[in-house]
Amino acid sequence: MRKNHFSSPHDFYSESLKVLKKTNIPFMVGGTFAVMAHTGIKRETKDLDVFCHPGDYPKILKIFSDLGYRTQTLDERWMVKILKGKYFLDIIFNAANAVTPVTKDWFKNCRKAKIAGIEVPLLPPTELIWAKAFIQDRRKYDGGDVVHLILKKHKEISWRRLFFYMDQYWEVLFSHVLNFRFIYPSERNIIPLWILKELTARLDQQIKIAPSKMKICRGRLFSRGDYQIDIEKWGFADLIGSPILTSNAKPEEPKNEPQ
DSSP states (O other): OOOOSSHHHHHHHHHHHHHHHTTTTTOEEEEEHHHHHHHHHOOOOSOOEEEEOOGGGHHHHHHHHHHHHHEEEETTEEEEEEEETTTTEEEEETTTTTTOOOOGGGGGTOOEEEEEEEEBBBBOHHHHHHHHHHHHHHSSSSHHHHHHHHHTTTTOHHHHHHHHHHHTTHHHHHHHHHHHHHOOGGGGGOOHHHHHHHHHHHHHHTSOOOSSOOOOOOOGOOTTTTTHHHHHHHBBBOSSSSSOOOOSSOOOOOOOOOO
């Protein structure tokens, strides 16, 4: 018989992970629990992040709903919730910016660890960094997790796979690499030299190219709210399309570059 209430988050997580394992639906634990398991860092967390394929989350919701859990679909672009009393799970299949969808490749290199007494697969270090690289909000910044994962798990990181994931967003990867080098100057050589050479070569090539004629702000890949003003009042284009202005301000006309 399923519990109607849980006396602690540990009991809730333990019971929920047992349910997930019985479904035989592929899943991995990420978030703070994965960071703690990979790095040895200990800290409190308010929830448990479970990653799955995008096509599997409706099946998971139905199974838990049939068992008496509440479910919430707050944003079906990336995450849903499973709740019982004051405790909840986040079921994640993308990122809030829709850049990092969970794919079958994420499951290839996961190892297992015990969470709330239950042995479960963990998000691998490579994919955990990829999932956290864009979380840069004034209320939540995961750059510390990224550099700690590099420090503790650099031998397990697939740098070529990470570079493949972040190819279009190489500047974001570069920022994390530079952060690591600044924070740990004595350990900077643990990041492969070819990564630094490739990133600096791209920067050198980019410097020689004229900037975009359209004013663009990609800040909302990091935070929806922090860069809202750029789109609504300052005339910058959002991730797609032209600026959407809510005031009488007009976007600046592109300046002609000298020939």
